[in-house]
Amino acid sequence: MKSRFSLVPILLFFSLLAGAQDLASFEKRTTVKKLDNGLTIIICERPEAPVFSFFTLVDVGSAQDPMGKTGLAHMFEHMAFKGTDKIGSKNFAEEKAALAKVETDYSAFLAERDRTVGRDDQKLKDLEKAWKDSIADADRYVKPNEFSEIVERQGGEGMNASTSDDQTDYFYSFPSNRLELWAYMESERFQHPVMREFYKERNVVIEERRLRTDSNPIGKLVEQFITASFQAHPYHRPTIGWMSDLNSFSATDAQNFFNHYYIPANLVVAVVGDVKAAEAMPMVEKYFARLPARPRPDDRTTTEPPQGSERTVTLRQSAQPFYIEGYHRPDYRSADDAVYDAIADLMSNGRTSRLYRALVRDKKIAAASAGFSGFPGTKYPHLFAFYAVPLPGHTPAEMGAAIHAEIERVKKEDISDEELKMIKTRAKADLIRGLADNSGLATQLAIYQSRFGDWRELFRSVDKIDRVTKANIRRVANQTFQENNRTVGINENLKQAAAVPGGAQ
């Protein structure tokens, strides 16, 4: 009976979209060009104000970090702000020689430091001093932060970058009269990056690790949880890198990583804003065409085998308890990808979600609870994870039991008509809400272009959600949410555990 009405809002949505923001209108405003070197440029015209945003997506992330050099993809991301041969140097010919000497000296220092037998401590000290002297010498040629200074001084807004397991992103916004300057700067940094001030920047990154992981109880738990969930696939390794790798890899390693992976074919550059594609594309192309085509690296990764056992990591810290669990699922190209999105929405979106209503509202055992896909990435098979924040007096074990009860409901009973309709309505509204913002739009276009070879998939993703059925949801839930496919991460409060009469077992 109710399904008769469910069509109404959906049709309404399509008529709304047809007015202003449907795929056809984006087709008219969006131009894509794949250059001969393999790099893809997307320009989307949105002349609301004289500004534009860009998003450079490099299809390389920490999953490509070499063994023993975890954190290198993220380290290179930091180095991409250090300038080029033409930006950031007082005299590049001399600086180049000085940087080469830093590498020779570092290599000698490292060889002695890592000797397992017969290390000579005096020699090590001398080698360290020689390396540091070389650094001081090379620093004389540096114009520090010149690249960032140009962007900031020219009005760059929100300049930043991020590295995940799957990809590395660079982005900021500029007034629209700086389009050519941007095209020069952005292509330049990926044509001639220079690994200057590398070892000081490495210390900055190590501080970032201390900030996000070592000195943060949830950060520690998440690192242990992911490491336990993946044993074979590179998702096992933290994006920020293990401390000993951070203290070992070199500027040469970072340069090699760039040479190997930052090939034009791995780059999608999306520009959105007050830009006219007919004029802008030839100019942007001219700059990015300078990047030399290079062979595709072998970036095959080990496939995580079926888990086949339940795994649990328990951290005992002086922090309040926390619960997380994850189940392996296929990568984003799976035919069931939209079904996972629907499950995440059903379980987690807002105060009508299953987990909020069960754990927070009704059982009153958690301050928050949700389930989400895409952890720690989506490019490779990854986790569908659930978490809950126990209220004082409630344990992580209670969180697990309550989450499992909700998962069992999804496995055993069809979701309601209202819920299915709500999921589909929200997917469409979320798409619309994301379209009125240059930087958000640039991000989406670049991601869909990189992942599917076609930005239009952004709009088709809503159609895929629209085709999800109740039976799909039950089938996928039954396939995925199995004990032997589960890893659990628990944070136990050390003080409370110790205070229990008889002590923690």
Next chain:
Amino acid sequence: MNTIRRIAFLAFALLTLVSLSPAQSTEWSKIPIPPLHAFQPQQPKRVEFPNGMVVFLQEDHELPLIDGSIRIRGGWRDEPAAKIGLVNLYGNTWRTGGVKSQTGDQMDDFLEARAAKLETGSLTDSTEISWSCLKPDFDDVFKLVVALLREPEFRQDKIDLALDEYADAISRRNDDPGQIAGREAAKLAYGAANPYARSAEYATIGAVTREDLLAWYKSYVHPNNMIVGVSGDFDPTAMEAKLRQAFASWQKGPGAKPPAIEFQPAKPGYYLVAKGDVNQSNIRMVELGTRRDNPDYYAIEVFNDAMGGGFSSRLIQDIRTKRGLAYSVGGSIGTSFDHPGVVRFSMGTKSQSTIESIQALFEDIDGLQKNPITDEEIARSKDTILNSFIFNFDSPDKVLAERMNYEFYGYPADFLEKYRTGIEKVTTADVARIAAKYLHRDQLAVLIVGNPAEFDKPLDSLGPVTRVDITIPPPPGGKPQEVPPPPQ
């Protein structure tokens, strides 16, 4: 408007063509930067109803959405000290507690089925209702907005739920060192009991009742205490008529008066929160700042950019880039609209370089006297601020939000335009003067959240140290947090 844009674009296109020769493109400074074409951001329409309610209407037809917000005077700073947390609970349960005709849960179902959002919240000086909905759902959603304004229920079950969540947040407030540093630094700058810095405790939230929330509603929710902003895909005349119909007959009530607030900054010196399970120290140096309506504001903005703003600032250049001591480092003379902001320097560094980092920050502060900020640094910071100025008003929503802010704090509507002129006029001498006026090395309270056993030198080698106790006071009368049984 369209014609102007087209002509300006033509000029832009021509300049672009000129620059295409490859020989020039190797040097960034040779790349032409044509003038930015003229852009007049669309100002919202301002209407004041006879009952004192101020309404801003910002038409924007790009998407089929209608969004809005209502800001009501009175916030955390106005609540009694014995009931800290009252307004936070009020902001949480205003929406979840529902209205006379519907429970909050029924509202959830109704709104989520339409992918609409309607939320309430609280700030230091105000509470807020905000919504976002698809155009055809506006009338339905707006009815709920009006119901929240006129007949909220604050049902007890949602108050209990909010209290549980609040108690949980209190129990977790010492887990993250950055959170501890932010909270304790504010207490040092403003005074521990100051309304801008104080924390809710189990006892103060436990003292809040449903009657308190209703009393708060009765004291503050009057049309003359609120500013309404609506933006999106509507006809402004029709929207104004709808708002008039909904609100114009609402009687004026007593106006909210800003509270008299005293500031009692901590004595200068070193303050330590010892935390054994971290390998990084959070360092904060604070003292009382100033207000945004101060004529020195523009020079302060330029100083802040030059000292601790972007990558070219002194602190990033020295502490992060040159010394590699920190991932995050910054510093500024803080300004707020209607009360003093906080002068705050902050960084995180490994335990073993804590003392070195404090000294490095002091060197950079002292450096302001020995090597005052130069003409070149001032020019760079002014360029940075002025060239990115467009991003203050590059969307109708941003323009609306700015205007509502100025209205709320009684600032002139053209404050942003004045800001541009103000920045342009700042001189090197102004910056040197305000640095000396607002930043006092010997007035700073220095807070370290870290593991003193691993510091490079004892902290008291720098001066006397006050230990800050951050133990969470247990709920009154009751036992401390119930201890959970060991997990199975």
